[in-house]
Amino acid sequence: MAKSNKKDPSSVGRRDFMKKLGLGVGAVGFGAAAYASGFKNLDKMMETPLAERKLPFWVKEVDEPTVEIDWENMEIFHGPENTLFNPASWENPQDYMDIYDRNIASTKKNVQDNVPGLSLKDRALADANCWGWGGRSGADLASPWAGADVKANPMWEHPTMFYTPEDYGVSKHEGTPEENSKMLRTAGRIMGASDMGFVKLDEKTKKLLWGKITFEDVEKGYAEPEKNKYVLPNKELWAVCSVIPQSLWMQQYSERMSWASSNTMSYSRANIYGNRLSVFLRGLGYQAYGGDTESMGRSVGFGVMAGLGEYGRAGILISPKYGTDIRTVLITITDLPLAVTKPIDAGITKFCETCKKCGEMCPSGAISMEEKPFWGGGEAYQAKGIKGWYMDAKKCYSFMLGGEPDCSRCQTVCPFTKFDDAVIHDLIKLSIGSAPLLNSAIRKMDDIFGYGEEPDLNETPWDLDPMDIPLYGLDKSRS
Amino acid sequence: MKLITWNWFWYVLVGFLMGGGAVMIWHILKNMKLKMVWFEWILLILCFFTFMLMSQTFIASFQEYEPRAAWLSLVFMGIPILLMAVVVYRSINKRYSKIKALS
Structure with missing residues (x-):
């Protein structure tokens, strides 16, 4: 029987239902997109003063805390000796020392028995993260050049803090180079490095160390800063190259003073991190040589050799993941055997030949605009032995610190320096790495899409809800 | 780590959109016998x-x-x-x- 085309007006057919469903989900989709794009305006319509905290919807503010307090009879503590973990006022001080002794004995036993979570490497990591609290190496944040010389406070809460394998009565940590590299990368992420690579020191890579560093047949290296003498032992050594991230979120305001807090805070984090890494390696029973971010050698050179990025037009390291938004690659030399990480090719240096965006945007004209990289060494600020582009540091500094606005435009405008939310960036990087013919078009699209432009200065960090600011300024999508 | 975060609702919405679209196309084609x-x-x-x-x-x-x-x-x-x-x-x-x- 032929199907009637006539519809019962009172019924809703499958087709109608699907049409309505389609319209419904379309409306929801449109609404969702509109919300995503316009929620800031909606927020403004409903906004409360920024000083007010935004609490989760299930939390309400109350006039009195939920613990009852009798303010009339509230006892005033004389000082921290009254607090929970300070037993100075205990009736029998020996009780305290007994606890200490038990703690030392049990900690030693756990390390000796290699108990998971309480083994030598776990203790070393815990001690490393305690640096700056339970012990420190002096008034300067930077670690000593010849490695951590921290001394545990004998009356500190954790008496075994900063113990070495000898203190525990065990031999130093043993693992294959691959296992050691994996262990260091894990510890590095916990301690504050966003990425890490390893370079073995050989006759070639030793040339990336400062010339003042020499090698001697000694068991342990040493430094005599007053004589400008820095000595490493003549043995197998590796460079641990740690990427210290900076906040792209803050770096966007690159011609305003706020960039400096992104920049300088990263340096101070680098020094704290350097101490932690040094303490960690010491806790494993190995040597560590480091100091601050400029103590060892060329950070870009080591970064390139460790495969953390490629050499870019501005003479700085460009990472496939972080772009130029790396504050530094901190170099720590150790005798812990490590599996090296190889240099990489993501098409970045090749892209720099076409792009030139950093050079065009540089307000001081310090960045070379030569299309092809060239062998330097003929003029100031050019190093022999590298086929690259060279930055005129004097021009850069004259602009940056000579009374003009602060600057780090070369980092901010680099097409590789992006947040990591949009999937399209990975597709663009795939194209750069595999189809360099499209590089010119990609550079043009980068400009058209407005990347690298200074953000709206009516909405600086001071104008945002504090809870929308990423912790330490580090970007949630890239750290 | 939260097993289901607020993003879950977005994924479900996208799933509905995709599923709804696919059913719609299938239904239209079937009706048109194409x-x-x-x-x-x-x-x-x-x-x-x-x-x-x-x-x-x-x-x-x-x-x-x-x-x-x-x-x-x-x-x-x-x-x-x-x-x-x-x-x-x-x-x-x-x-x-x-x-x-x-x-």
């Missing part, structure tokens, strides 16, 4: 993935504080989506008209 040919399938799948990429770029660009990139992504990816959709629609419609005329 089968799609290979290039229509390819264009439709390309349309679908470009649409997904455009939506992701649009929302993510706002998260990246790049409003211009967000709006331009609609233009640069939306136009190819529209063109592909029009080609598929016209191709199917042409065939449907022929079948209709024959019957």
Whole structure:
């Protein structure tokens, strides 16, 4: 029987239902997109003063805390000796020392028995993260050049803090180079490095160390800063190259003073991190040589050799993941055997030949605009032995610190320096790495899409809800 | 780590959109007693993935504080989506008209 085309007006057919469903989900989709794009305006319509905290919807503010307090009879503590973990006022001080002794004995036993979570490497990591609290190496944040010389406070809460394998009565940590590299990368992420690579020191890579560093047949290296003498032992050594991230979120305001807090805070984090890494390696029973971010050698050179990025037009390291938004690659030399990480090719240096965006945007004209990289060494600020582009540091500094606005435009405008939310960036990087013919078009699209432009200065960090600011300024999508 | 975060609701919404769209297309084709040919399938799948990429770029660009990139992504990816959709629609419609005329 032929199907009637006539519809019962009172019924809703499958087709109608699907049409309505389609319209419904379309409306929801449109609404969702509109919300995503316009929620800031909606927020403004409903906004409360920024000083007010935004609490989760299930939390309400109350006039009195939920613990009852009798303010009339509230006892005033004389000082921290009254607090929970300070037993100075205990009736029998020996009780305290007994606890200490038990703690030392049990900690030693756990390390000796290699108990998971309480083994030598776990203790070393815990001690490393305690640096700056339970012990420190002096008034300067930077670690000593010849490695951590921290001394545990004998009356500190954790008496075994900063113990070495000898203190525990065990031999130093043993693992294959691959296992050691994996262990260091894990510890590095916990301690504050966003990425890490390893370079073995050989006759070639030793040339990336400062010339003042020499090698001697000694068991342990040493430094005599007053004589400008820095000595490493003549043995197998590796460079641990740690990427210290900076906040792209803050770096966007690159011609305003706020960039400096992104920049300088990263340096101070680098020094704290350097101490932690040094303490960690010491806790494993190995040597560590480091100091601050400029103590060892060329950070870009080591970064390139460790495969953390490629050499870019501005003479700085460009990472496939972080772009130029790396504050530094901190170099720590150790005798812990490590599996090296190889240099990489993501098409970045090749892209720099076409792009030139950093050079065009540089307000001081310090960045070379030569299309092809060239062998330097003929003029100031050019190093022999590298086929690259060279930055005129004097021009850069004259602009940056000579009374003009602060600057780090070369980092901010680099097409590789992006947040990591949009999937399209990975597709663009795939194209750069595999189809360099499209590089010119990609550079043009980068400009058209407005990347690298200074953000709206009516909405600086001071104008945002504090809870929308990423912790330490580090970007949630890239750290 | 939360097993289900607030993002879950977005994924469910996208799932509904995709499922709803697929059912709708299947239903329309069935009603029209039509089968799609290979290039229509390819264009439709390309349309679908470009649409997904455009939506992701649009929302993510706002998260990246790049409003211009967000709006331009609609233009640069939306136009190819529209063109592909029009080609598929016209191709199917042409065939449907022929079948209709024959019957």
